[in-house]
Amino acid sequence: MLAGKLYDSSDAELLALRKKAGDLCTRFNALSRNDDEARAEVLDELLPGHGEGLDVMGPVFFDYGIHTTVGARMFANFNFTVLDCVPVTIGDDVMFGPNISLLPPMHPLRWQDRNVRRHPDGGFYNYEYGEPIVIGSNCWFGGDVTVLGGVTIGDGCVIGAGSVVTKDIPANSVAVGNPARVIRTITDADASVYQDYAR
Numbered sequence: 001m002l003a004g005k006l007y008d009s010s011d012a013e014l015l016a017l018r019k020k021a022g023d024l025c026t027r028f029n030a031l032s033r034n035d036d037e038a039r040a041e042v043l044d045e046l047l048p049g050h051g052e053g054l055d056v057m058g059p060v061f062f063d064y065g066i067h068t069t070v071g072a073r074m075f076a077n078f079n080f081t082v083l084d085c086v087p088v089t090i091g092d093d094v095m096f097g098p099n100i101s102l103l104p105p106m107h108p109l110r111w112q113d114r115n116v117r118r119h120p121d122g123g124f125y126n127y128e129y130g131e132p133i134v135i136g137s138n139c140w141f142g143g144d145v146t147v148l149g150g151v152t153i154g155d156g157c158v159i160g161a162g163s164v165v166t167k168d169i170p171a172n173s174v175a176v177g178n179p180a181r182v183i184r185t186i187t188d189a190d191a192s193v194y195q196d197y198a199r
């Protein structure tokens with residue numbers, strides 16, 4: 001699975017990992033947003049090794065959690081979905097708007113190869129594969145952004161609301177739309193009137 005090859009997602013070991021992550025997400029999503037201690041405890045287990053200052057509104061949905069690397073000070077607004085069947089890597093100081101989907105998994109294009117089938121023991125399964133997602137540091141994602149597997153987004157990017165990112169985005173770009181296109185490069189000329197507060 002992690003090597004990006006076709007795999008059977010009903011494998012017992014994978015199923016156990018997804019069940020564990022599913023339970024952790026359910027626990028997190030049921031907690032009061034004021035229960036900082038309990039929320040932090042669940043996130044520590046769901047995203048081991050995450051950076052300091054993690055701030056997640058919830059609800060969150062992770063397939064595995066353990067395959068997602070989170071840098072320091074990540075903020076994710078409502079409805080953060082990560083289908084991390086392969087590594088998803090998020091740098092430092094990344095802000096996500098609401099309704100973000102990071103979607104590495106792929107299924108075969110032909111229905112003959114994709115459809116659910118039965119094991120001899122009666123259980124159902126199908127085949128999928130995944131391609132990693134890499135998000136650099138200092139990025140801001142507007143709401144309702146989808147990032148597909150195989151995409152690398154460079155440092156310092158802004159991805160506009162509603163974008164579907166299907167290809168790599170170079171560092172310091174503003175990219176918008178479906179499919180997301182770079183509309184310009186961010187430079188010092190973009191320093192905002194609020195820059196004094198950013199020091």
Ligand SMILES: CC(=O)SCCNC(=O)CCNC(=O)[C@H](O)C(C)(C)COP(=O)(O)OP(=O)(O)OC[C@H]1O[C@@H](n2cnc3c(N)ncnc32)[C@H](O)[C@@H]1OP(=O)(O)O
Binds near residue numbers: 075161
């Ligand atoms: C962390 C959080 O919780 S974030 C909270 C949620 N906030 C958001 O989702 C807001 C996200 N903001 C955006 O999407 C903004 O439009 C930005 C930041 C991408 C761009 O802002 P600006 O640099 O001011 O771009 P500007 O408004 O000048 O637009 C430039 C062009 O891109 C287009 N454009 C801007 N945003 C988008 C978008 N999301 N999708 C498609 N086109 C867009 C504009 O229509 C304009 O097109 P035109 O040149 O044909 O007129």
